[in-house]
Amino acid sequence: MNTMNSTKNILSIAGSDPSGGAGIQADLKSIAAAGGYGMAAISALTAQNTRGVRAVHVPPAGFLTEQLLAISEDISIDAIKIGMLANAQVIDELGTWLAQIRGAAGTAVPAVVLDPVMVATSGDSLLDAAADAALRRLFVHADVITPNIPELAVLARSPEAADWDSAVSQARMLAAEYDVLVLAKGGHLDSERCRDALIDADGVLLEVESRRHATGNTHGTGCSLSAALATHYARTGNWGTALRHAKDWLSDAISRADELSVGSGHGPINHFAGLWDGIRPAQAHDPLAQWWERISPIRAGIDELGFIRALKDGSLAREDFEDYLGQDALYLRTYARCMSRAAELAPDTESQRFWAASASGCLEEELKLHRGRLDERVPEPSATTTAYLNHLLAASHDYAVLAAALLPCFWIYQDTGTRLAAANHEAHPYTDWLATYSSPEFDAATAAAIDLVAGVHAGADARARAAMWRAFEASSAHELAFFAQTAADAPGAAAGPKRAAGLGLAGAAGHGEPVPVR
Ligand SMILES: Nc1ncnc2c1ncn2[C@@H]1O[C@H](COP(=O)(O)OP(=O)(O)OP(=O)(O)O)[C@@H](O)[C@H]1O
Numbered sequence: 001m002n003t004m005n006s007t008k009n010i011l012s013i014a015g016s017d018p019s020g021g022a023g024i025q026a027d028l029k030s031i032a033a034a035g036g037y038g039m040a041a042i043s044a045l046t047a048q049n050t051r052g053v054r055a056v057h058v059p060p061a062g063f064l065t066e067q068l069l070a071i072s073e074d075i076s077i078d079a080i081k082i083g084m085l086a087n088a089q090v091i092d093e094l095g096t097w098l099a100q101i102r103g104a105a106g107t108a109v110p111a112v113v114l115d116p117v118m119v120a121t122s123g124d125s126l127l128d129a130a131a132d133a134a135l136r137r138l139f140v141h142a143d144v145i146t147p148n149i150p151e152l153a154v155l156a157r158s159p160e161a162a163d164w165d166s167a168v169s170q171a172r173m174l175a176a177e178y179d180v181l182v183l184a185k186g187g188h189l190d191s192e193r194c195r196d197a198l199i200d201a202d203g204v205l206l207e208v209e210s211r212r213h214a215t216g217n218t219h220g221t222g223c224s225l226s227a228a229l230a231t232h233y234a235r236t237g238n239w240g241t242a243l244r245h246a247k248d249w250l251s252d253a254i255s256r257a258d259e260l261s262v263g264s265g266h267g268p269i270n271h272f273a274g275l276w277d278g279i280r281p282a283q284a285h286d287p288l289a290q291w292w293e294r295i296s297p298i299r300a301g302i303d304e305l306g307f308i309r310a311l312k313d314g315s316l317a318r319e320d321f322e323d324y325l326g327q328d329a330l331y332l333r334t335y336a337r338c339m340s341r342a343a344e345l346a347p348d349t350e351s352q353r354f355w356a357a358s359a360s361g362c363l364e365e366e367l368k369l370h371r372g373r374l375d376e377r378v379p380e381p382s383a384t385t386t387a388y389l390n391h392l393l394a395a396s397h398d399y400a401v402l403a404a405a406l407l408p409c410f411w412i413y414q415d416t417g418t419r420l421a422a423a424n425h426e427a428h429p430y431t432d433w434l435a436t437y438s439s440p441e442f443d444a445a446t447a448a449a450i451d452l453v454a455g456v457h458a459g460a461d462a463r464a465r466a467a468m469w470r471a472f473e474a475s476s477a478h479e480l481a482f483f484a485q486t487a488a489d490a491p492g493a494a495a496g497p498k499r500a501a502g503l504g505l506a507g508a509a510g511h512g513e514p515v516p517v518r
């Protein structure tokens with residue numbers, strides 16, 4: 001028994017998301033991030049990841065009651081967050097338990113935030129269509145309900161709100177019908193700012209807003225917001241204050257979602273970004289690890305390319321592979337020149353040797369591989385290849401910037417190659433190519449290049465560091481565009497070597513005149 005603890009006990013009643021981004025997993029993280037003690041009673045099991053929901057298993061509804069009673073007979077509950085409920089039976093079991101604990105004499109009544117989860121971000125249904133009436137019966141036990149725009153429309157029996165004013169008026173109707181506070185959320189609207197408002201029958205009580213962060217990693221934002229709201233309410237006793245805290249934290253967690261690297265679909269938000277700043281000083285002081293995290297959307301984009309997937313499973317058309325190798329051969333010639341230039345500019349012998357050896361190795365080994373496959377045919381450089389090479393040549397005036405610009409070719413190839421190599425086998429049509437980029441020698445060269453750039457970064461001033469990051473990021477975007485330039489990813493593009501990536505990679509493709517590559 002713990003009597004000295006003023007920490008609030010928060011119970012999440014929700015579904016499980018094994019990938020950790022939504023459901024009880026998101027709730028427990030959000031509760032902890034908000035300073036609460038988290039508990040979880042599981043209403044349903046999902047098999048899902050960042051790409052979608054594959055299956056749902058709902059345990060017998062009575063077992064939810066078993067879990068709830070085990071908690072409420074022992075532990076004082078300060079607030080409850082309710083999420084996915086799956087079907088009417090589960091909802092009714094929960095309603096019975098809520099009526100019991102909210103009506104019990106002599107105990108404090110826990111606040112209840114109900115997130116009426118109906119459909120996942122991926123579009124998969126998480127609530128039986130027949131459960132609508134049961135869900136509405138549950139509202140009597142809730143203090144706040146937090147529907148998103150489509151859920152609000154279903155509950156208000158109206159067409160989906162296309163603007164904020166319509167969302168507010170639907171929320172107001174709902175608040176009046178069920179005598180409950182409604183948190184209207186603008187995440188699904190097509191607006192620059194993300195507005196949310198706490199609304200009762202008379203109108204808006206409080207509106208909060210944040211910048212709309214440019215990320216696809218918003219899986220579980222609704223779960224996280226409602227769990228944080230319940231926790232902050234238990235701590236402060238004020239819905240307005242609780243919403244302000246929850247929204248500020250959520251906005252930060254969304255803005256730093258891309259620092260995580262979880263899955264290739266809609267990834268989770270970064271629940272502990274603020275906390276980790278304090279307890280992961282090594283990470284915070286490892287700038288190259290931060291660069292690597294910051295380009296995670298680019299890396300995810302490469303993994304998703306049709307070219308990479310076809311290369312992995314061996315289904316890539318030979319013509320596409322040869323188109324790619326042709327561009328790569330052109331690229332490597334100038335890349336080797338740029339490494340020679342880095343050797344020339346290098347401030348110490350060791351760095352000079354590294355770049356010179358890499359330039360030589362690049363010409364000997366990689367062009368040998370290409371010649372074997374390309375039969376000495378050398379194509380014209382594509383606009384995408386040209387743009388990447390122009391970027392490297394433009395960086396060649398400054399050693400620090402050039403070193404940073406050269407790094408993604410090592411690092412991204414090594415990283416992508418490691419995953420491609422896992423699919424390699426003797427009969428793979430591109431087996432020698434896959435083997436080259438996943439060799440221990442290439443791993444060692446990549447590690448040496450990272451160390452070398454980290455050393456340059458450590459000795460650079462703030463301005464030079466910013467320029468290094470920009471060069472690294474731009475090269476990474478060029479890597480993505482380079483991989484994306486085959487027919488596998490640009491089916492509508494004109495055939496031939498000039499086809500540019502059709503992926504909206506503005507700034508990374510199609511600029512400038514061809515560079516002298518020979
Ligand atoms: N890109 C974004 N940038 C900033 N805030 C966002 C973004 N997307 C959503 N939000 C915020 O996240 C919260 C949840 O919003 P949303 O309307 O998407 O609910 P939801 O659909 O229930 O969430 P989800 O289904 O993604 O878990 C709201 O506070 C919303 O304003």
Ligand SMILES: Cc1ncc(COP(=O)(O)O)c(N)n1
Nearest residue numbers: 015016022023120121219220
């Ligand atoms: C178990 C569970 N609960 C809720 C959601 C909704 O979250 P999102 O809309 O972000 O997919 C989910 N996907 N899984």
